Structures are given as structure tokens and as C-alpha cells.
Amino acid sequence: MKILVVSDTHVPSLAQTLPSKLLEEAGSCEMILHAGDLVSMKVLNDLSRLAPVNAVRGNMDLPEAARQLPSTRILSLDKWRIGITHGHEGRGADTAERARNGFSGKDADCIVFGHSHVPMSVRVDGTLLFNPGSPVAGRGRQGNTFGILHLGHKIETEIVAM
Numbered sequence: 001m002k003i004l005v006v007s008d009t010h011v012p013s014l015a016q017t018l019p020s021k022l023l024e025e026a027g028s029c030e031m032i033l034h035a036g037d038l039v040s041m042k043v044l045n046d047l048s049r050l051a052p053v054n055a056v057r058g059n060m061d062l063p064e065a066a067r068q069l070p071s072t073r074i075l076s077l078d079k080w081r082i083g084i085t086h087g088h089e090g091r092g093a094d095t096a097e098r099a100r101n102g103f104s105g106k107d108a109d110c111i112v113f114g115h116s117h118v119p120m121s122v123r124v125d126g127t128l129l130f131n132p133g134s135p136v137a138g139r140g141r142q143g144n145t146f147g148i149l150h151l152g153h154k155i156e157t158e159i160v161a162m
Helices: 020-026 042-048 063-068 095-101
Strands: 002-006 031-034 053-055 072-077 080-085 110-112 120-124 127-131 145-151 155-161
Touching: 002 020, 020 145, 031 042, 042 053, 053 072, 095 120, 095 127, 127 145, 127 155
Parallel strands: 002 031, 031 053, 080 110, 110 127
Antiparallel strands: 002 145, 072 080, 120 127, 145 155
């Protein structure tokens, strides 16, 4: 199963539209996960035309989006449990630690999060922590990015630079 993973799209506050490279890739995916800071529901509407979308709210989402989206979500996909959160809430020294702590005791195989705009794919105590970065306001050496999850015999990640 191929899943597009995106966070921190910030439409229309930092970008007017989603990047075409992201939209093209979404069309080849079976599902899309959005880890918050969509800002407006237009992002969900645009993405849902391409594949089913599962999203959570972030700290910059407008009230309309924030009211409609949960702060966390767990999906069971094949044999995998995928947790999604933005990563701005909870306890922890940094975004990855806050995201991980938000799923403590919930047996997530992979935790997708955003907030920092910095792509990351690391395993901590057997749990994969995956941040796709931001396709419009990336931070770090890779610039603007989004991610791909490949679910099969194992979970593989891919960071796609724009």
C-alpha cells in the first residue's frame, strides 16, 4: 500500500495552492495522511478528489478546520497501526517526543506528525517516527518536502524533495 504523507500545507496563509508535484504523486497513492496545519478545509477538499484522506488538526488551523478534525487518530491498515498527530501538544522536549508521548500505550507501529516543518524518519524503541516536513515552508537542508509510506512486509518511508 502506497500512502502520501503531508503536513503543514498552510493554504492559504503561506501558499495559495498545493504544489503540483504533491498533487501528481497523490494521484498514484491509495490514501493520504495529513498531519495538521492545513489551515483551511480547501486542502482536504482538493486532496480528497485524488484519494481518501485521514487528517488531524494543527495549531494553525482555522476554526472551521479545527472543529471538524481530531487532534489524534489511529488507523489500522493491513497489519499496521498508524498514529497521526500534529505534534504541538503534550509533554516532551521536542516535536518528535511530544508526538511519541501522545501515543504512549497505544501500540502504534508508526507515528506520523508535523509541526516542525523538518522531515524525519527514525525508529525509537521499535516505533517509526515519520515527519514529512512541509511542501510549502520546509525547514532544514532538504527544503520543501512531503512523504510516502510504503506498507508491506515492513514499513518503508520516503522523503520527496520539491
